[in-house]
Amino acid sequence: MNYWLVKSEPTTYSWDQLEKDGKTTWDGVRNFAARIHLNTMKKGDHVLFYHSNEGKEVVGISKVTKEAFPDPTATEGQWVAVELAPHKKLKKPVTLETIKADKALQNIYLVRQGRLSVMPLEKAEFDHIVKLGS
DNA sequence: GCCAACGTTGGC
């Protein structure tokens, strides 16, 4: 089992929308590093859902329900998408501020490399964020 | 293959 974090601007696609839809195709990723991560995702992996720009907080845990397949929105290039479904909403969102202030989370990509939209997490880091949110 | 210029993302 691997652990991940994906970002979305809530004005584009929010956690609430994911809960309403029941599942979604996570497409539109056009970044080489992010693509490698999408390709590594396995069915059942847990994925933290982060709202960028508005909120700037981790709001829920989603699950990979379909492993990487060709991105239907890509007209050129070998881009991939996965399918995600909501798993559990965090009782209280974990803000970027909290994460930045937490010694155990200093090394996650979210802090070190703000622009990456799909990133891996260590199990300990994942568990820690979930704990902060419960 | 290097590096400058440019575009995009995302925090503030």
Added chain:
DNA sequence: GCCAACGTTGGC
């Protein structure tokens, strides 16, 4: 709305 950071592109 601004700007820093970083990825990508293109000229040499």
